Amino acid sequence: MPLGVYVSRCRGATDVLDLDALAKRFDDRAAVTRVVEDFFDTDVQRQLAADIAELGLDALVLGGHSADHYERALSGKLLREALADAGVNRNRVIFANLLEQVARPHADDPEGAVNKASAILEVAYLRATMSPAAEMTAVEPVRHVLVLGQNSEAVVAAQRLLQLGFKVTIADRGITPTAPSEARLVATTAFVSGHPNTTVLHDASVQDASGWAGDFDVRLATAGGDTTVKVGGILLAEPHNVDWVSELRGHFRVDVDDDGRARSIHPAAHPSETVDPGIMVVPLRTSSSQLREKVSAADSAVLALTMLLSQPELHRFAEISAVDEGLCGGCASCVKTCAFGACYIDAETGLSHVDARRCRGCGKCVVSCPVGARDIVNSPHHYLVEAIKSFARSDVKGSKVLGFLCGGCGYPAGDRAGEAAIETGRSYPASFLPIRIPCGGRLDTLYVLEALQEGFDGVMVFRCREGHCHNLIGNLDMDRRMNLLRTVLRSRRLDDSRLRIVDISPNEGETFIDAVNDIFAQVGELHDLKGGAR
Amino acid sequence: MSKPRLATLVLGGCTGCHLALLDTHEALLDILEAADLVHSPLTEGDEIPECDIMLVEGAVANEHDEEIVKRAREQAKVLVAMGACATLGGIGGLRNLQTVGEVFETAYGDEAGPGDESLPRLFRRVRPISALVPVDVEVPGCAPNTETLVEVIGAALNGQLWKAPRRNLCHECGRRHETMLDHSSAFVADAVYSVMELENIDPDRCFLEQGVVCMGPMTREGCTARCTAANVPCRGCMGPSRPEFEQGGKMVDALAAVLPAGAIMYLDDLIGTGYRFSTAVSVLPGLWGEGGEEQ
Numbered sequence: 001m002p003l004g005v006y007v008s009r010c011r012g013a014t015d016v017l018d019l020d021a022l023a024k025r026f027d028d029r030a031a032v033t034r035v036v037e038d039f040f041d042t043d044v045q046r047q048l049a050a051d052i053a054e055l056g057l058d059a060l061v062l063g064g065h066s067a068d069h070y071e072r073a074l075s076g077k078l079l080r081e082a083l084a085d086a087g088v089n090r091n092r093v094i095f096a097n098l099l100e101q102v103a104r105p106h107a108d109d110p111e112g113a114v115n116k117a118s119a120i121l122e123v124a125y126l127r128a129t130m131s132p133a134a135e136m137t138a139v140e141p142v143r144h145v146l147v148l149g150q151n152s153e154a155v156v157a158a159q160r161l162l163q164l165g166f167k168v169t170i171a172d173r174g175i176t177p178t179a180p181s182e183a184r185l186v187a188t189t190a191f192v193s194g195h196p197n198t199t200v201l202h203d204a205s206v207q208d209a210s211g212w213a214g215d216f217d218v219r220l221a222t223a224g225g226d227t228t229v230k231v232g233g234i235l236l237a238e239p240h241n242v243d244w245v246s247e248l249r250g251h252f253r254v255d256v257d258d259d260g261r262a263r264s265i266h267p268a269a270h271p272s273e274t275v276d277p278g279i280m281v282v283p284l285r286t287s288s289s290q291l292r293e294k295v296s297a298a299d300s301a302v303l304a305l306t307m308l309l310s311q312p313e314l315h316r317f318a319e320i321s322a323v324d325e326g327l328c329g330g331c332a333s334c335v336k337t338c339a340f341g342a343c344y345i346d347a348e349t350g351l352s353h354v355d356a357r358r359c360r361g362c363g364k365c366v367v368s369c370p371v372g373a374r375d376i377v378n379s380p381h382h383y384l385v386e387a388i389k390s391f392a393r394s395d396v397k398g399s400k401v402l403g404f405l406c407g408g409c410g411y412p413a414g415d416r417a418g419e420a421a422i423e424t425g426r427s428y429p430a431s432f433l434p435i436r437i438p439c440g441g442r443l444d445t446l447y448v449l450e451a452l453q454e455g456f457d458g459v460m461v462f463r464c465r466e467g468h469c470h471n472l473i474g475n476l477d478m479d480r481r482m483n484l485l486r487t488v489l490r491s492r493r494l495d496d497s498r499l500r501i502v503d504i505s506p507n508e509g510e511t512f513i514d515a516v517n518d519i520f521a522q523v524g525e526l527h528d529l530k531g532g533a534r
Numbered sequence: 535m536s537k538p539r540l541a542t543l544v545l546g547g548c549t550g551c552h553l554a555l556l557d558t559h560e561a562l563l564d565i566l567e568a569a570d571l572v573h574s575p576l577t578e579g580d581e582i583p584e585c586d587i588m589l590v591e592g593a594v595a596n597e598h599d600e601e602i603v604k605r606a607r608e609q610a611k612v613l614v615a616m617g618a619c620a621t622l623g624g625i626g627g628l629r630n631l632q633t634v635g636e637v638f639e640t641a642y643g644d645e646a647g648p649g650d651e652s653l654p655r656l657f658r659r660v661r662p663i664s665a666l667v668p669v670d671v672e673v674p675g676c677a678p679n680t681e682t683l684v685e686v687i688g689a690a691l692n693g694q695l696w697k698a699p700r701r702n703l704c705h706e707c708g709r710r711h712e713t714m715l716d717h718s719s720a721f722v723a724d725a726v727y728s729v730m731e732l733e734n735i736d737p738d739r740c741f742l743e744q745g746v747v748c749m750g751p752m753t754r755e756g757c758t759a760r761c762t763a764a765n766v767p768c769r770g771c772m773g774p775s776r777p778e779f780e781q782g783g784k785m786v787d788a789l790a791a792v793l794p795a796g797a798i799m800y801l802d803d804l805i806g807t808g809y810r811f812s813t814a815v816s817v818l819p820g821l822w823g824e825g826g827e828e829q
Contacts, residue, residue, distance in 0.1 A: 326700055326701070327700055327701055327702075327775060327776075328701065328702075328705075329701035329702035329703065329704040329705030329706075329751070329755060329775075330704050330705060330711075331702055331704035331714075331750065331751035331788070332704075332711055332714040332715060333751055333788040333789070333791070333792060335714060335715055335716075335717065336714060336716075336722065336791045336792045337790075337791035337792075338717070339719060341717035344715070344717075345711065345715055350705070364791075367787050368787055368788050368790075368791060369788070370702060370751045370752040370774070370775070370779070370784040370785070370787070370788045371700070371701065371702050371751075371774075371775040371776060371779070372775075372776050372779060444783070444787055445780065445783035445784075445786050445787050446779065446780050446783050446784075446787075446817065449780060449783060449816070449817040449818050450817050452818060452822070453817050453818050473719060477790055477791050480790035480791070480795035481786050481787055481790045481795075483795065483799065484786040484790060484795055484798060484799055484804070485783065485786055487799060487804045487805065488782060488783065488786070488804070488805060488808070488809075489822075491631050491804075491805040492631065492818050492820070492821055492822045493821050493822055494818075494822035
């Protein structure tokens with residue numbers, strides 16, 4: 001299986017890491033290793049495509065910026081698409097975070113930074129060798145948009161969409177629909193309500209939803225009964241309306257801010273896109289906004305939607321493997337743990353199945369499954385176990401702490417901590433080793449035991465604050481599991497304060513730094529008490 | 535042509551597996567017709583003879599066990615680990631959560647201590663026999679199902695290695711699911727009860743739904759679900775379906791969304807419930823910081 005290892009100078013930001021030596025470590029294992037300037041450079045992408053074609057690479061390790069950088073930023077999306085076009089499966093492009101979680105926070109500890117970088121690159125290499133190719137489904141986008149809300153933005157967005165040839169269903173929450181909220185939009189409102197491709201559902205609420213970008217089914221309850229619409233995209237015209245937001249959160253991954261309002265992936269660069277690519281928000285504004293700001297906010301959301309739905313096909317990647325019928329006995333643990341109602345027991349076979357249209361890829365069912373009958377594609381069980389062992393073997397100096405960072409909040413907070421370290425001059429030890437998991441709910445008790453057995457002095461889990469989990473209650477399920485595990489740890493006469501759960505928001509870099517320093521201070525003391533636990 | 539030679543052995547066990555072997559009734563007569571029993575706890579002599587099939591009951595708890603199991607491996611063509619102790623460490627593995635000094639204190643009081651030369655030296659940890667010698671067939675259960683033992687021996691006599699089934703117990707447990715199938719984040723019961731606390735337990739309905747902790751989901755099938763059929767929850771003696779999985783850890787993972795976690799936490803004996811038979815094969819098989827050395 002030919003594999004390429006590339007490390008990026010990130011335009012000089014990772015120079016502290018001795019990239020040539022890092023890349024050389026993989027010379028005997030990888031089909032190609034290169035140090036490049038920046039993965040976003042056109043020349044570098046051409047080089048990657050040429051290597052993929054010439055050497056038949058089928059997996060890539062890209063060391064540089066945080067994986068989130070490539071998930072959330074437009075440039076990152078373009079890079080991912082370029083690599084997919086060149087022929088490498090999306091799930092086999094592995095980003096090793098050498099900048100935000102190594103070079104930045106550990107700039108003043110070059111030796112620690114180099115050791116940590118090589119440990120992280122080794123784990124990324126492991127992941128590349130152990131990640132299955134994700135199965136792709138092509139979706140022809142439905143040219144119909146569900147607009148939730150009946151404000152000026154909703155009317156403006158609907159008008160744009162109708163004129164672009166989309167069908168629009170507008171659902172309101174019982175506001176008098178005929179009274180235009182804005183006198184200057186009378187004509188626009190009339191155009192929308194009189195258009196043959198408009199459906200208005202009064203006093204509606206979302207009862208059920210499934211599907212993915214390009215192809216959603218949404219069932220709405222109204223006074224006149226239930227209506228199911230098939231739409232390509234959903235526009236939250238009132239992201240501050242927590243009723244809509246909480247109804248959607250039962251079915252989709254929705255990122256919310258401290259007030260429960262739906263949040264985009266990036267307020268400046270991507271103000272409309274959310275973590276679910278088929279759901280857009282009208283960018284949040286202040287209450288004193290002028291009409292022109294409302295109109296441009298609606299335009300921004302419409303542009304994002306039409307860019308998505310005008311593509312001839314969208315690609316949907318399976319998140320969860322099929323159930324291994326040789327293992328599943330139909331205990332239904334997965335049914336109870338799934339917050340999205342995606343797992344069910346088939347009445348005929350008595351075995352578990354996943355409704356792919358409802359699965360959001362949090363991995364909770366994988367953890368709850370007592371026989372390991374299914375796995376999650378982006379963080380397979382065997383990869384996580386091997387990653388823990390690999391980190392334990394790495395020649396990082398001093399007490400070692402393993403950090404599981406949830407993709408929703410923990411991981412971005414870890415990235416933010418790198419920036420905070422540069423801004424404040426305060427950082428944390430380089431022997432803190434991070435593993436990204438899609439959700440706190442992906443954390444199996446086995447991984448904590450494995451880490452302690454392998455010699456880690458402490459284990460941390462960084463998870464979303466209560467009410468903020470993208471997967472609704474992944475964080476709380478994880479808490480329950482870890483708190484029960486404490487009993488297991490105490491039975492081994494292990495101080496269970498070696499296992500820490502940290503609540504965090506994506507922007508709390510300094511909290512991240514403090515929490516890591518705190519556990520290091522404590523494991524130092526525990527060492528002293530036991531005369532060296534290891 | 536001479537008959538195949540069959541032998542059996544007990545290490546750190548309770549002889550319950552041997553009783554299961556005797557419980558095979560007439561089938562035992564067929565086995566003894568097809569094979570010569572050359573060694574067993576009831577035969578004379580300590581020397582383990584050469585044999586085709588060796589059934590080993592019990593875990594390795596001390597130096598004596600180690601010596602015997604290694605000798606058995608040398609002498610046997612097919613070595614069968616019989617029962618929960620031989621395959622998982624079993625009940626005796628729970629003593630791994632104590633120091634050797636504490637074990638002596640509990641077992642002998644003042645009569646003997648760790649250095650006593652009249653006793654075989656006790657290892658720091660109880661281990662399954664596969665931790666010391668290669669094992670050809672693992673037969674789970676405390677005690678194994680008698681029909682299973684007949685199958686295992688029958689297969690071995692035909693030159694085949696029996697394989698344990700891999701699904702969990704729920705597959706062969708006939709109890710019905712109701713609330714377990716609900717797509718709701720509510721727990722299936724509002725509290726956790728011991729069997730004795732309940733006046734009535736619906737014999738046809740999943741124990742978990744009635745608030746009784748049952749190890750069935752975390753446990754390999756193949757026992758014919760005889761406990762749950764007798765209205766007794768599964769205790770997990772067949773061990774985990776996949777050897778690399780923690781039975782007790784998986785209990786936590788699986789049940790955290792099923793039963794109130796707070797109530798599970800205050801079970802009288804969470805470890806004894808989750809790891810009753812499999813402490814010795816846990817990732818952390820003993821006390822923290824005392825895991826490595828066996829002496």
